[in-house]
Amino acid sequence: MSPEPASVAQVEADGLNASRATSGLLVEAGRELAALGRNAIESAGVELSMAAARTRGAIVWVALGLLMVTGGFYAIIGGVVFLAVRLGAPHWAGALGVGVVLVAVGAMVAKSAVTRVTSAQWVPAKTIRTVKETVQSMTAQITR
Numbered sequence: 001m002s003p004e005p006a007s008v009a010q011v012e013a014d015g016l017n018a019s020r021a022t023s024g025l026l027v028e029a030g031r032e033l034a035a036l037g038r039n040a041i042e043s044a045g046v047e048l049s050m051a052a053a054r055t056r057g058a059i060v061w062v063a064l065g066l067l068m069v070t071g072g073f074y075a076i077i078g079g080v081v082f083l084a085v086r087l088g089a090p091h092w093a094g095a096l097g098v099g100v101v102l103v104a105v106g107a108m109v110a111k112s113a114v115t116r117v118t119s120a121q122w123v124p125a126k127t128i129r130t131v132k133e134t135v136q137s138m139t140a141q142i143t144r
Contacts, residue, residue, distance in 0.1 A: 025142065029138060032138060033135075036131060036134050036135070040130070043124065043130065044127040047125075047126060048124060054120055055116065055117050055120045058113045059113070061110075061112070061116075062110055062117065065108075065110030065111075065113060068102050068105060068106025068109065068110075069107055070106075071102050071106070072098075072099045072100070073103065075095050075102060076100065077099075078095040078099070079094075079095035079097075082095055
């Protein structure tokens with residue numbers, strides 16, 4: 001026994017139902033992509049806020065280091081002035097010694113802080129990875 005051929009009306013109805021199912025899937029995929037976009041933007045904002053919070057302290061240390069270096073240069077200049085005015089007087093040696101120490105310490109502090117600032121990750125890597133994985137998953141579900 002062979003199955004009876006489907007009527008034209010039934011074939012058209014099946015095609016219409018398949019079309020509705022496909023459009024429903026596309027609408028759902030569009031909603032999912034919109035939600036994904038909103039979540040990605042929110043997640044990226046959180047990641048960038050965390051990176052900014054980690055570097056705030058480092059920026060303060062950079063400023064402090066630069067102030068120390070500036071103070072050190074002023075002390076060195078003061079020491080040179082004392083040297084020029086009083087050849088061999090102990091005042092210049094004290095000012096020069098303090099200046100050298102301030103410059104050295106300030107430079108180390110500033111270098112350390114700059115390293116911390118430049119090592120901060122300003123690209124929301126987790127968010128990008130999650131979005132890529134979600135898009136791949138959605139693409140795989142649609143193409144099945």
